[in-house]
Amino acid sequence: MTDYLLSMILFTPLVGAVIALFMAGDKLKYARWVALVFSAIPLGLSLLLVATFDNNILGYQFLEQYTWIETSLLHMQYMLGVDGLSLIMVLLTTILVFLVVLFSWEEKERPNFFFALILGMQTGLLGVFMAIDYFMFFIFWEVALIPMYFLINLWGGPRRHYAAIKFFIYTHVASLVMLIGIFALAFQAASIEGWSQLSFAFTDISGVAFSSGFQVLVFGLLFFGFAVKMPVVPFHTWLPDAHVEAPTAGSVLLAGVMLKMGSYGIIRICLDVLPEGAVAWQIPMIIIALVAIVYGALACIAQRDLKKMVAFSSISHMGMVLLGIATLSDIGIAAGAFQMFAHGLITAVLFMVCGIVGHNVGTRQIPLLGGLAEKMPNYAAFMMFGFMASLGLPGLVGFVAEFNILAAFYNWGLAEGVAWVIVIGLASLLLTAGYYLWAMQRSIFGPVTDKVDVSKVHDVSVYEGVSLAVLCGLIALFGIFPALAWDFVFPVASGLAAVLGVI
C-alpha cells in the first residue's frame, strides 16, 4: 500500500484530469464531481502519508525508485520520496486544490476543461515536491506551468493574453537557466566521481564535493531560476499581472503553491547541494529579501486594485521566506519553510476574498468599494480574518512564521554585528499592517458605496463559504498548534544548518 502511495497521490489527479476532459456535452455537469472526487482522493492519501510518516527518520521516506532511462551515457530514474519539508508542501497542495475545486464549484464556462487543467496542474505541483531526481523535478516544474497559462488565458480578465504570455515566457526563461545549472551539477558530479553515466538523482549529487568556485557560479544559476519563481524583486513583475488577470482558482494555486516551488527549490537544491555557494551568496540573498519585503509592502500601499495589492503582499511575504532561508540557521530555514506553508493557506483566503468581491460586486477597485460589512457581513468577516492572518496576528499561523524568521534574522544580525538591520524587518510589519488596515477601512467600513450598484449584491455563497471557513480553521489550527507543521520541517532545516554551519 504505502509502497506506491506517492505515485498514487501524484497521478490520481492526472487520471481525474483526463476523465474530466471527456465530460463534455451533456455530461458537462459531472465535470465538477469528477474534479471533487479526484482531488479528494489525493487529499485523503496525503493525510494518510502524514499519518504514516516517521518523523524520526532523517532523509527521504516512501521512496520509489525505478530506472527510467538507462543508456551507456545517461542514467535517469523515476524517483519519488518525501521528507518533512516536501511532506507539508504536498499536504498544502492537496488541501488547496481540493478547496479550490470546491470554491469554483459554480464555474460555468467550459467546466470540464477548467477542472481538467486544475487537476493537471496539481500533478505538476505535487511532482515538483515529490521528485528526487533532477530530470523528473524539472519535467514537473515545467508541466505545472502549462495549465496555468491556459487558466489565465481562457478564464482571465481583460489583459489576460498579455499576462498569460508574460507569465509563461518569463518563468520559462528562469526554468531554462535553472536547467543549465542542473546540467552543470550533473556533469561536474560525473566528472568528479568518475561516473561514465550522467546521474540526476538528488541522492547521488548532494553527496558530491564541488569546488567552491563552481558552487558559487552554479548557485547563481539555480538561484535565478528559483528567485523568478518565488518571486523576489526585481524579477517579480510577471506576478502582479498574472494575478490581476488570473481567475480566482488560478491565483490561489499560483500564489498558494506555485510560488513555493521557488523557495522549495532553494532549500532543497541550493542549500543542500551547494552549501559553500549558499554561504557566499548569503549577503546578497539577505539584501534581496529585505528589498523584496519592503518594496512589496510599499507597492501594496499604492495599489488601488485589491487583488493587485494582495499580489504584491505575496512578494513581500515570499521575501520573508527568503530572509528566513538566507539566515542559513536552523530556525531561519525551518521558519522559512513554515512561512511557505502559512502563506499558502493565508494567501488562498486572500485571493478567494478578492475573487468574491470582483465577482459579486463587479469591481476590485478599493476606492469604489465601501461599507461591504453591511452588505456582505460574512464576506467582511472572512476578509478581515484573512488580512489579520496575513499581517501576522499572533494566534494565527502567519505570526509563528514571521516571529521565528525575524528572530533568526536578529540572531544573524547580532552575530554579524549588524543587529540594527532587524529594524527593516520590523518596519515591514508596520507597513503590512498599514496597507491591510487601510484597505479594510476603505472597502468594508464606512458608508455603503454609491459608486457601484450594490443593491443586489449577495453574500458569500455556500461553496465559497465552506472552502473559506475550512481555510480559516486551518490557519487558526496551525497558529495555535504550530508544532503540527513545524516538527516536520525542523529536522530538515537543522540537518541543512548543521552542514552550512561548519563552512
Add this chain to the structure above:
Amino acid sequence: MNFVEFAWLIPLIPLAAFLFIGFFGDRTPEGGGYVAVGAAALAFILSALVGYEILSGTHGDYYYDSIPWLTISNGVVLNFGLYLDNLAVLMMMFASFISMLIFIYSIGYMHDQGDRKKRYYTKVSLFLTAMLGLVMASNFLQLFIFWEIVGLCSYLLIGFWGFRHPKGDKASLAAASAAKKAFLVTRMGDVALLAGLFVLLNAFSSLDFVTLFDPANIALVDKSTLALGSLLIFGGVIGKSAQFPLHDWLPDAMEGPTTVSALIHAATMVKAGVYLTARSFPIFVQSTDVMLFIAIIGGVTAFYAATMALNNMNIKRVLAYSTLSQLGFMILALGAGGYLIAMGVADGTPITGSKAFGYTAGVFHMMNHAFFKALLFLGAGSVIHAVGTEDMRQMGGLRKRMSVTSITMLIGTLSIAGIPVFAGFWSKDFVLEAVMVVAEGSGVAAAIFLLLYILALATAFMTAFYMFRLWYMTFGGEEGEASKHCHGESEKVMTYPLIVLSVFAALSGFLILFGFNQALTFNWAGPGSDFVIGGGGYGMMDVLEKIFTSPFAYLAIVVAVAGFYAAYRMYNFKDVDPGRFNKDGESAMYQLLQKRYFFPQFYDAIALKLTYPVALAVEQVDRKAVDGTVDGIANSLTGGSQMLRRIQNGFVQTYAAYVLGGLLLLFVAIYMIGYIGGL
C-alpha cells in the same frame, strides 16, 4: 484540593462564551449578553478563589506551570503556561470583575442595538479571554500573543460603529479611521516589544519568566543587552498604555461604544502596559537609566495629557485624557520605585520601607484607577445614553433628573481627584511619595525627579480641576438643551453596576491598610548578595504614620482641594469666567490644547505626506523601470523581428547576394582564424 490546578480554565470560560455567542449568539436573548455576563462571572469567581490561594501564599511567591508549545531549535523551547503571582491574580480579579459589571451594564446600554449585540458580546468575550490570558501568561511570547489579540479586540470594538453608525456616515468613517489609528499606533509599540523579545530570546534562549527572572541567569547576560531589551519592551508599554509619544490613539478610541471605552480603554487593556512594566521589573531594574527613562515618560505623559483635558468639551474625551494622565502616574510611580531598586541592585544595598514603595504605589493606583475610571466612564455612558450627546455644553443640571448617576459619578470624581479617604487619595499620595523619596536623594537624577514631582503635583491640581469641571458642567448649573429632553435615570441594569463600582471607588483605598502593600511589594532577591527588597514589617500604623506625618501628603491634599475650588468657582458658582484665562478660546495655548499639540496632524503627516508618496514612487518605479525593462526587451525583440523580416524582400538575386556575401564573410573569418592560427 487547589483551585490553582484549575486556573487554566479561567481564560477558557470566556473563550467558550466567545465561540458560543459567535455561532449561536443571535438565537439567545440580548444577542448572548447573558452568556457573556455568566462567563465573566464564572471567570471572576474562579479568579477570586485562585487569587485567594496565591495571595495567601499557599504556593510561595508564584505558581508556575507550563507545557512546551514549539521547539524552535534544539534546546530553545517556547512554552505555554501559567505564571500566577500576586500581581497576576490581582489583575485577573479586577479584570474579570469589572468586565462582569460592564457586561451587565451593556445589557442595558446595548439593548437597542439589534443584530449588532451578537457582534458586541462576541468581541468583548474574546477580549476578556485575551486579557486573562495576558495576565496569566508564563512567558513573554504568550504574553505578546494575547497582547496582540487584546489589541485586535480594541480595534474591532473601536470600529464597532465603523459602518451603519447611528449618527450617520461621517461618524462611521471617523470610527473606522480611529480603529485603524489605534491598531497602527499601538503596533508601533508592539513592534518594539517584539524586538525586545528577540533580544531576550537571543540572550536567554528562552522567554519564560521563571528563567528570565532568575538572578543567576540575569547575571550571565551583560547589562547593556538587558537595558536594550528593557527599553524595547517598554516601547510596547508606551504603545499599549498610550504613553507619550504614542498616546494619540486613545482619545480617538472614544469613537467606540462607551462601555468599550470603560472596559478596554480605561479599566483593563490600557493597564496591560503598566502590568507589563511591573511584570518585567526584575529585568528593568538592572539599569537605573531605564528606570529614569520610564519615570520621565510617565511624568511627562501625566502632566501633558492632563493639560489637554482642561478645556475639552467632550465628556468622553475629558475622561480619556484623564486616563492618559493617570496611566502616566502609574508609570511614573513604577519608574521612581524601580529607580531606587536599580540603585540598590547596582550597589547591593537593601531596599526597604518607603523606598520599596514605588512599585506598590503604581500597582495600587492601577487597581484603584480601574474602579473609579470604569465608574466614571459608565456614568458618562449613562448620561450620554440619556441625553444623546457627548458635548458637555449641552448638558448641565442633570443632578435632579439622574440622581444615581450623578452621585456615583461624584464619588468617582472625588476619588480620582484624590480627596482624602477616597481610594484615589491613597494611591495617588503613594505615587507622589514614591517620587519624592527619590527626589530627596542627590545628583542629577534627584533633580530630575524633583521636577517630575512638581509635574505630578501640578497634574494632581489639574486632575481635580477638570474632573470637577466635568461634574459641574454635566450635573450642576441649569439645564442645557440636550438635558431638556433627557428621559430620566437609566434602568437598573445600568445603575446597579455604577453603585457597586462607586463602593469600590470609595473604599478600595483602605486595602492598603490591611496588608495590601505586603501583598504587592516587589519581592525579588538580587544576585547572590544580601540584597533584598520588600516593605518588610511595614504595617497599617506605619502607613498611616508615613502618610499623615509627611508634609507632602498635605501638600497633595491642598492641591487637590485647590483644583476643586477653582472648578467650583468657574463652573458652579460661575463668578470666575474661564474665558478670562484663554481670551475666550482665542489664546494660542487654548488652540494648542484643542489641537492636541498637533499630534494628529503629525501622525497624518507621517502617513500621508511621507509613506504614501514613497509608496507611489515605488509603484512608479515598479511600472516604469522594472516592468518597463521587461516589456522593453519583449518589444525590442518583436521590433527587431519586424525589421529583420523586411530583409526578405522576395528577390531571388538578393538571396543569392546574401549567399555569396555570407561566403565572403566566411572567407574573412577563415582568414582571421588562419591569421591567429598562424597558417
Add this chain to the structure above:
Amino acid sequence: MTLPDFTLIAPQLIVLLAALLVPGLHFLTRNDKLVGMVSIAAVVAAGLYLGWMILEGVEGSFLGVYAVDAFSLLLTGLFLMVALLVLLASLHSVERDRHHGEYYALLLAATAGMMFVACAQDLIGIFVGVELTSISSYALVAFRKNDPRAAEAAVKYLVIGGLSTALTLYGFSLLYGVTQTTNLAEIALAIGAAPSVALYVSMALIIAGLGFKITTVPFHMWAPDVYEGATAPVATFLAIGSKKMGFVALFKIFLVGFIAAQATVVSDMQYLFAILAAITMTVGNVVALSQTNMKRLLAYSSIAQAGYLMMVLAIATEYAVIGGLFHMITHVFMKGGAFIIVAALCYLSIGDKLSDYKGLAKRAPVLAFSMLIFLFALAGVPPLAGFVSKFVLFSSAVGSPGAEMAGQWIWLVFIAVINSAISLYYYARVVKFMYVDEGESDERIKVPMSFMAAIVICLVAVFAIGLYPEPVIKLCEAAAAALLG
C-alpha cells in the same frame, strides 16, 4: 568478377525501383490512388527490410562507396519515415492535380537520394545523393504547375539551389585537391591532421553550399518563400527531409575530422560553426515572432532548429552527436506533425494564415490538440519528445559524461535556451489563436484518414519518445559510435 552484395543497399534499391515503376504503373492504370498506395507499400517494404537489418545488426560496405552501419541504418530508417509521412500527407493533397505518377516518382527518388547520402562513404556518393534529392525536389516544388506562387518558389529554389550546388562542388574539388582523396575517412584524417588555408577555404565553400540545405543564416532566405509557395507536403519534405540530409552530409564530412582532431586541439572551425549556430537560431526565432503565415512561421522555426543542430558541429563530442541525432529524429515527428496538420488544413481549404486558425479547438479538437502538442514539443516543453532531445542536445554544450567539464560552449547554451524561450512565444501565439480566440464559424471539420494516420504516427512518436526515450537514445548512441568509428 563477383557481384557486390546488393542486399546491403536493398532499401535504397527498393525505393529507387518503386520510383522507376510508379510512372509506368500510373500510365497503364490511370489510377491515382493505386500509385500512392504502391509508393507507400514500397516505402513500408523498405522500412521492414531495414528493420530486419537493424535487428540483425547488418554491417558492411558496398563497393567502398556505401557503408552500412548503425549510423546509416538509423538515418535511412529516419528518411524512410519522412517519406512515409509525406506520402500519407500527399495522398489527398495532390488528388486535384494531374501527373500523380511523376509526383510519387519524384518523392521516392528524392527519398532514395537522402538514403544514399545517409550511407555514403565517399564525397561522390554524397554529392550524387544530395543532387538527386535536390533536383527531384526542384520539380516537386514546381509540381502544381498552374500556380504562379509554386512557379516562383520553384525558380527561387532552383537558382539558390543551383548556386549552392556550384559552391559545394567547388568546395569538394578543393577538398579533393588538398586531401588527394574523395574517401571520407581519409578526408577526416586529413582535416584532423594538418589544417591549412586551402582546406579552410574548401570548408567555407562546403559550409556555404550545404548551409543552403540546412538553412543556415545567411543561406536560409529561400526557405520561407519556398515553403510558402510549395504544396504543404512538399514543404514538409523539405523541412524534415532534405534539411536532415544536409546535416548528415556535414556530419560525415566535418564531424569525424573534428572529433579526431580534438584529441589535440579544438579546431578553429568549431568556433565558426558555433557563431553560425548562434546567429542561425537567433535570426530564425526572432523573425518567426512576426510571421502571420503558418508555413512561413514553421519555416523560420525550422531555421532555428537548424541552429540548434549546428551546435553539434561546434561542440563536436560524441555526446553532442548523440544529442544531434536524437533531436533530428524527434524534429522529424514534431515538425512533420505540425506541417502535416497545416497540409490537412490547406487541403480542407481552411488556409494557412494564423488568423485562419482561430477557434480551431472548437472546429477540430483533435487537430488543434495535436498541433498544440507538436508546437509545445518544438518549444521543448516536457514531457514531450522535443524536451528530451533538447535536454540531451543542450546539455552536450555544458559537458560530456565522463569527461572533464570544459565549459567553453556555456555561452552557446545560454543563447540556445534564450532562443528556446523566445520560440515559446510564437508557438504559444498559435496556441492562443486555436484555443482562446473565437473563430467565425464553428462547424466541425472532418479530416481524411490518411492525414489522421500521419498525424497519429507523429503524435504517438512525440509522446512515446518523450516518456520513454531510452530505445531511441540507445540507437543514437550506437549510430554516433558507428559514425565516429
Add this chain to the structure above:
Amino acid sequence: MIPIEMFLGLSAVLFAVGAYGVLTKKNGLVVLMCIEMMLNAANINFIAFAAFFNDVAGQIFVIMAIAVAAAEVAVGIAILLNLYKTSGTTDLEEINVLRW
C-alpha cells in the same frame, strides 16, 4: 607541363564570373547558364587535380558532376518555362510575390 596554379586560377576566374552573372543578370535562363559555368569551374579543378595526382576519382567525380548539371539544367529550364507560362516573364526581378 602547365603548373596546377594555372588551372586553379582559370577555374577561380570562371567561378567568379559565374557568380557575378548570377547576381546581376535579369534573365533566369542566363542565371542558369552562369550557374553551369560555376559548376564547370569546379569540374576544371577536379580534372586538374586528377591529372596532377593521376588519380581516377577526380575524373569520376567530373562525370557525375556533368550528368548532374545536365539534369539540373533540364529541370531548371522546365521550371523557367513554367514560370513564363504562369507569370509571363522569366525576369527574376519581377517575381517577389513570396516575401517577408
